Amino acid sequence: MIPLSQKDLGSDHEWEDSLRRFRQFLQIPTVSYQNRDDMEEGAFLLFQNTLKEHYLNSPDVDCFFPDPYQIIIHWKSSSGNTNKPILLLAHYDVVPVKEELWIHKPFGADLVEGYIWGRGSIDTKITLIGLMEALKNSQENGLTPNRDVWFAFAGDEETKSIAAKSMAAWFKKRNIYFEWILDEGGAIVHDVIPGLSEPLALVGVAEKGNVNWLITSESKGGHSSSPPPESALGQVSKALSLLEKKKRYTKLPFAVRDFFYYSSSLFPFPQNVIMANLWLFQPLLVKILKSRPLTAAQIQSTIAVTMSGGSSVPNVLPTRAWGIINSRLLPGDTINKGLARYRKILKDTGVYIDIQDPEEGCDPVYSDDRNGPAYKELELFHRSLEGLVDAAGVVPYLNMTTTDSKYYKDLGDRVYRFSPYLLSSEELDLMHAPNERLSVDNYKRVVSFYTHLLQEICHET
Numbered sequence: 374m375i376p377l378s379q380k381d382l383g384s385d386h387e388w389e390d391s392l393r394r395f396r397q398f399l400q401i402p403t404v405s406y407q408n409r410d411d412m413e414e415g416a417f418l419l420f421q422n423t424l425k426e427h428y429l430n431s432p433d434v435d436c437f438f439p440d441p442y443q444i445i446i447h448w449k450s451s452s453g454n455t456n457k458p459i460l461l462l463a464h465y466d467v468v469p470v471k472e473e474l475w476i477h478k479p480f481g482a483d484l485v486e487g488y489i490w491g492r493g494s495i496d497t498k499i500t501l502i503g504l505m506e507a508l509k510n511s512q513e514n515g516l517t518p519n520r521d522v523w524f525a526f527a528g529d530e531e532t533k534s535i536a537a538k539s540m541a542a543w544f545k546k547r548n549i550y551f552e553w554i555l556d557e558g559g560a561i562v563h564d565v566i567p568g569l570s571e572p573l574a575l576v577g578v579a580e581k582g583n584v585n586w587l588i589t590s591e592s593k594g595g596h597s598s599s600p601p602p603e604s605a606l607g608q609v610s611k612a613l614s615l616l617e618k619k620k621r622y623t624k625l626p627f628a629v630r631d632f633f634y635y636s637s638s639l640f641p642f643p644q645n646v647i648m649a650n651l652w653l654f655q656p657l658l659v660k661i662l663k664s665r666p667l668t669a670a671q672i673q674s675t676i677a678v679t680m681s682g683g684s685s686v687p688n689v690l691p692t693r694a695w696g697i698i699n700s701r702l703l704p705g706d707t708i709n710k711g712l713a714r715y716r717k718i719l720k721d722t723g724v725y726i727d728i729q730d731p732e733e734g735c736d737p738v739y740s741d742d743r744n745g746p747a748y749k750e751l752e753l754f755h756r757s758l759e760g761l762v763d764a765a766g767v768v769p770y771l772n773m774t775t776t777d778s779k780y781y782k783d784l785g786d787r788v789y790r791f792s793p794y795l796l797s798s799e800e801l802d803l804m805h806a807p808n809e810r811l812s813v814d815n816y817k818r819v820v821s822f823y824t825h826l827l828q829e830i831c832h833e834t
């Protein structure tokens with residue numbers, strides 16, 4: 374574990390109080406379920422009320438709670454400034470837990486050997502509370518922002534994202550547009566990227582799309598004692614296998630290209646030379662990236678066969694068989710393009726492919742406009758990290774998962790996805806997994822990062 378550099382903002386006593394507040398929020402079981410009726414509304418209301426109690430009772434702050442799953446906060450700027458507002462996003466729902474797999478209780482917020490254990494400690498009550506602690510610190514220091522600062526926190530990001538869609542509409546209706554938007558996303562990683570020994574801060578400047586393909590086949594059914602040569606489930610299985618084996622949509626998107634460009638000097642020879650000279654080495658680089666699933670996903674639309682089904686009993690032929698492929702789409706690819714591509718492949722196979730739930734699919738979010746100040750705030754993030762981690766650099770990258778920020782993309786000039794904690798590959802694997810936990814050092818790092826960030830916003834002209 375790399376120690377937190379000494380740039381503490383408060384005394385031990387102040388950190389203890391701050392940590393106690395964070396743990397209180399981890400103890401509220403705000404679990405997200407696909408079915409809204411399964412969600413425990415009381416937990417979400419308790420979260421809102423506790424937030425209000427600790428952070429939102431000062432006159433320079435307005436807050437709105439349209440329902441238990443939406444929190445909108447307005448930190449009002451000094452008058453007379455003409456800077457465009459900014460928006461800071463997070464979510465307070467968490468994915469379900471299997472309690473028997475946890476060493477310490479998932480909603481106990483136990484503090485053990487320098488770690489705070491609990492569902493949501495990484496994803497992402499930490500960024501939400503980090504932002505609120507930063508607001509509190511700024512107010513206690515008598516600071517006022519030189520632009521309006523808005524916060525929007527969702528209670529259903531892990532499932533349907535109804536809250537994010539509603540809150541984006543809320544801003545649109547009031548004609549509130551942002552210069553930049555920051556959501557959860559990339560982290561400061563170490564021991565994750567081969568060839569790089571120092572931590573590197575990855576700021577998502579684009580995100581892959583996400584869609585579930587439903588593959589179905591129908592047949593007459595009947596008794597399994599006299600089956601036809603090919604069953605519906607057999608056909609679906611063949612189709613799934615065919616799609617898995619086909620060449621993927623492959624490209625080197627701008628966000629990935631820029632990652633190499635910005636970070637090439639940090640890598641040893643010969644990686645640095647390859648990365649800095651893509652005009653010559655692009656085919657070689659693509660070949661290297663394709664060789665491992667994690668890096669291949671940076672340059673391909675992925676195909677992951679995740680579910681299938683047929684008859685509900687062993688001795689009856691299915692009248693309908695189905696399979697699901699989860700696909701993460703690369704910038705440049707789209708749901709419509711994918712559908713056309715796969716329909717062509719499956720033509721004459723007797724199976725049918727469609728989007729499982731059109732409301733849930735989303736195209737990649739990215740901008741190819743690199744002539745504008747596309748990465749202007751990377752420098753600001755770099756300054757805000759100073760003294761908190763000895764990072765090799767702050768670089769753009771392609772977010773492999775989707776975030777709520779996609780619903781706000783038309784509301785901001787620039788959208789970033791970055792969570793300012795330092796994670797090893799082991800810690801990255803704790804996200805959505807049993808025994809999710811965050812180090813106290815990371816807690817301090819996140820709060821301090823946002824505090825520095827808000828300070829900069831208060832001091833900018």
Ligand SMILES: [Zn+2]
Nearest residue numbers: 464496497557
């Ligand atoms: Zn999350």
